[in-house]
Amino acid sequence: MSSGKPNDFYERVYEVVAQIPQGKVTSYGAIAQYLGVASGARMVGYAMNNYQSYDLEFELPAHRVLNRLGQLTGRAHFEGDTMRERLLQEGIKFKEEYTVDLEGHFWDPEELEN
Template structure:
């Protein structure tokens, strides 16, 4: 990992820490906010690397359709869903129910 990647990952973690409890965002929304419009995959890599950091709520970052695409990177395949449900977010068949209601966009929320 390059120094640039490490700095980018830290920027991703800082944004992720700002997602309010009971809300979710997407990999692409974080990438766009950080000025890397097509960097959703890099945000995904950062989320995968974040699982050792308890202060990064990686469970609040999903794909653009509300799918729990990163669930296999948690301790168990159901852990991501469990954490979301604990915050009042309903999940059905690995997808957030009423995704638009829970969606948090850093580009509009962090002015």
């Protein structure tokens, strides 16, 4: 495992993810949009995939980052059903087994500006 420092874009992604409130979720695309990379959802995904590679001083609530449809696409990076279980513990409601009800739980990073 690398103990190096993430690049600037990854750092900015992690700063946003660290601020997702408990009981809320956001999407890769919303994070990318907030960071000024409109079509950068995949880049945010790469940042999230690489999070474990860095020796950072804080724990990210990575379980709160979903795809644009509310699907738990990152769940493969969690042991067992941990991603879903953490969201349920926070009171997140699901429309389907692995699809969050975004209407009631979506957090837009643009709220950081207010």
